Amino acid sequence: MTTATNDKKWYVVRAVSGQEAKIKEYIKSEISRVGYDHLVEDLLVPTEKVIQIRNGKKISKERTYFPGYIMIKANLSGELPHIIKSVQGVKKMQTSTNHRKRRTEPKKHDATTSKSKQIKGSQD
Helix, strand or coil, X not given: CCCCHHHCEXXXXXXXXXXXXXXXXXXXXXXXXXXXXXXXXXXXXXXXXEEEEECCEEEEEEEECCCCEEEEEECCCCCHHHHHHHCCCEEXXXXXXXXXXXXXXXXXXXXXXXXXXXXXXXXX
């Protein structure tokens, strides 16, 4: 079964604040365990690099850009939404009033994704 890339859209998952990275890994492992890897293109916890000065030393830390939120680019078909919702630490997926999955606006997401990728690239 092949899924075209244009069928995949960005969705927002609400998670326990402070546990985003751990929950992201739980979601990845659960999706691969079930065999729905082909439906998910990207899973992102938006972070930014912050430099603090403590005791005269520069300390760089990663801070979550949107605490409590995980972004997922996927084709939400079949059991995938239920699998994501059943992962421990996931509160809910953003839905509209007519119970269809709400997509994020591409312009807003592109800016967040590019900023996160720039930060990850500068760390390497």
